[in-house]
Amino acid sequence: MKQQVLDCFAKLFGGEGDIRTYFAPGRVNLIGEHTDYNGGHVFPCALTIGTYMAARKREDRKLRFYSMNFEKLGVVESSLDEFQMGKEGNWTAYPKGMMWAFCQKGFPVEQGFDIVLYGNIPNGSGLSSSASVETVTGVMLRDMFGYDTISMIDIALYGQFSENNYNGVNCGIMDQFAIAMGKKDCAIFLDTSDLKYEYAPVKLEGARIVISCSNKKRGLGDSKYNERRSECETALAEIQKVKDIKSLGELTEEEFEAVKDAIKDPVRQKRAKHAVYENQRTVQAVAALKANDIAKFGELMNASHVSLRDDYEVTGIELDTLVEEAWNCPGVIGSRMTGAGFGGCTVSIVKTEDIDNFIAKVGAAYKEKIGYAADFYVVDIGDGAGVLK
Incomplete structure (x- = not known):
């Protein structure tokens, strides 16, 4: 190159x-x-x-x-x-x-x-x-x-x-x-x-990371990325009226549940919930990886996607299709959208012997439902x- x-x-x-x-x-x-x-x-x-x-x-x-x-x-x-x-x-x-x-x-x-x-x-x-x-x-x-x-x-x-x-x-x-x-x-x-x-x-014994690219292009500047950030900033300002914090990342799930009603708009409340719960999932996922509990890591990846789909609303039919089809494939430990959303890619951890079947099955289902092909990359960490x- x-x-x-x-x-x-x-x-x-x-x-x-x-x-x-x-x-x-x-x-x-x-x-x-x-x-x-x-x-x-x-x-x-x-x-x-x-x-x-x-x-x-x-x-x-x-x-x-x-x-x-x-x-x-x-x-x-x-x-x-x-x-x-x-x-x-x-x-x-x-x-x-x-x-x-x-x-x-x-x-x-x-x-x-x-x-x-x-x-x-x-x-x-x-x-x-x-x-x-x-x-x-x-x-x-x-x-x-x-x-x-x-x-x-x-x-x-x-x-x-x-x-x-x-x-x-x-x-x-x-x-x-x-x-x-x-x-x-x-x-x-x-x-x-x-x-x-x-x-x-990252020790994925017997498994590898597979990136599935939806081929739906997106531009961060003209997407709803900035809107999501603004919603979280407003939600934080509302919480700060009742609790002394500098960021949503400081809150545990329990602390958020205790102050969430300070956020007046239900949509903003969902956005803030995702930010808080996703942060805690990340802490738990790293602990699982250190404990060599890759199954738990995969469960947290799946929960992350559900939150991004339902609370943060940044997935869309393309990413949801890739993830939902991945969840139905043998050998998939976990799968979620990655990046800002609104198109882009998913990341999956797949058992090595199941990767070819994963690409074939998810690829075929995606093309049938979406109308054009996804691309797949089996990647290494560099x-x-x-x-x-």
């Missing part, structure tokens, strides 16, 4: 000079959905699929971008003097947003670049292709300009800052953190309220973003 990107770079921009290569993975969240902006816990892992970048500094301030995934766009030319917050109109909003964020954080980007990207994450799938592009850009900028004081956690925070302020999506920190800080064969148990984290080995040697 690296060589393909370098070959494309040489063809477009010439092969001379200091051309460097980078990689940032995609991520999948095993459990803990829509908790990261509610001060709760998440449990994501980096994948071995992701975004490859070749880049070379320019002597001027011109930016030339090319994506091997969007060949019809050709080379997109821009400049460091042409930042257009929320108005870029194509994929270059993500690398440009990261360059803007570096400038805003006191790390100037004063030379332009020639850049070629290739990603083998399905676009719009909920596996964080956009955060992967942001993170690989951050790693490149740190390396190219020698900004060694910037940590990988800083890069994750700059990516979130860019997404929130340059691209207008009120995402939490999970995606960028998992991509920046990923570790092979481990998921990250992250407390989003204070960024305390630990690596938890390391976070970095410089390619």
